[in-house]
Amino acid sequence: MVMFSASDFFNGTFWERLHGGSTHLPIALALTSAVLDGIGSLVPPGKIRENFRFSGYFTLLLAALGAVPAVISGLMLTHWDAFGSGVILLHHYFVWPSFALLVALAVWRSVVRHRPSKVGFSIYLIAVVTVAVGISIAGFWGGELLLNN
Amino acid sequence: MKTEVNALIAALLISVTVIGGLLGAARIVQSNTLKFPIRSAAESIASQNPKAAVGAKLFALNCARCHVGDVTGNANPTLNEITERETDQRIKFAILNGIKGEMPAFGKKLDENDAATLVVFIRSLPDKRRNLK
Numbered sequence: 001m002v003m004f005s006a007s008d009f010f011n012g013t014f015w016e017r018l019h020g021g022s023t024h025l026p027i028a029l030a031l032t033s034a035v036l037d038g039i040g041s042l043v044p045p046g047k048i049r050e051n052f053r054f055s056g057y058f059t060l061l062l063a064a065l066g067a068v069p070a071v072i073s074g075l076m077l078t079h080w081d082a083f084g085s086g087v088i089l090l091h092h093y094f095v096w097p098s099f100a101l102l103v104a105l106a107v108w109r110s111v112v113r114h115r116p117s118k119v120g121f122s123i124y125l126i127a128v129v130t131v132a133v134g135i136s137i138a139g140f141w142g143g144e145l146l147l148n149n
Numbered sequence: 150m151k152t153e154v155n156a157l158i159a160a161l162l163i164s165v166t167v168i169g170g171l172l173g174a175a176r177i178v179q180s181n182t183l184k185f186p187i188r189s190a191a192e193s194i195a196s197q198n199p200k201a202a203v204g205a206k207l208f209a210l211n212c213a214r215c216h217v218g219d220v221t222g223n224a225n226p227t228l229n230e231i232t233e234r235e236t237d238q239r240i241k242f243a244i245l246n247g248i249k250g251e252m253p254a255f256g257k258k259l260d261e262n263d264a265a266t267l268v269v270f271i272r273s274l275p276d277k278r279r280n281l282k
Binding site: 080082085086087096099107116120 | 155174
């Protein structure tokens, strides 16, 4: 019988497990947000578009909030080495710009809410797709680190 | 349009503050991360060999979890023994490719130059066994 105690939970791999688990939330939500806003832009103006845009905004907000524990646990995992070298550096090259853009977009969208202009929202859409791609690439390199060590 | 520009300014300010704060905190915290024996070793050799001091930082971040701060390690053989009997090339190979069933590969995390820097640091350390005799 395998016994599992609290001390096992908080052992050396705690931050590894927390980071691995928590990073999936912002990745999934950023991708979902980009898809919802993309679909919302394709459907004719009306209630359905409003619903898609609201869902897109809400998922982006959750992605930004969910990215905070992911980033903090990642920093704990690397002993606060924000760059590193090799694959971890590659991982960080995508993490930091994506996180910065994610926070910026969440703030912008929260201030503008449902009143963005057509040009403003088009630029926003390009940016949110960039975040979704960037955060996914960061996740890919993170997975490479996990599987190869 | 004015709301959008104001929102953009707010977004940039908050984003820069969050990222800047995190990176700044990382820089401060990381400078205190090195475990004491490694830091004291790094400080004592930094004046003679700056490359070894960089290696000390890499060692603390990647190797100290298993090999422990005093570099005698909980792994056998000790690093002192390894530096005696292995060439730089073979130590670098072990760091980058691992040792099956004993040590993970760090080739995805560290590059050739990092491995060489680690070797310089390990070789610059005093032999702990001599102190025990």
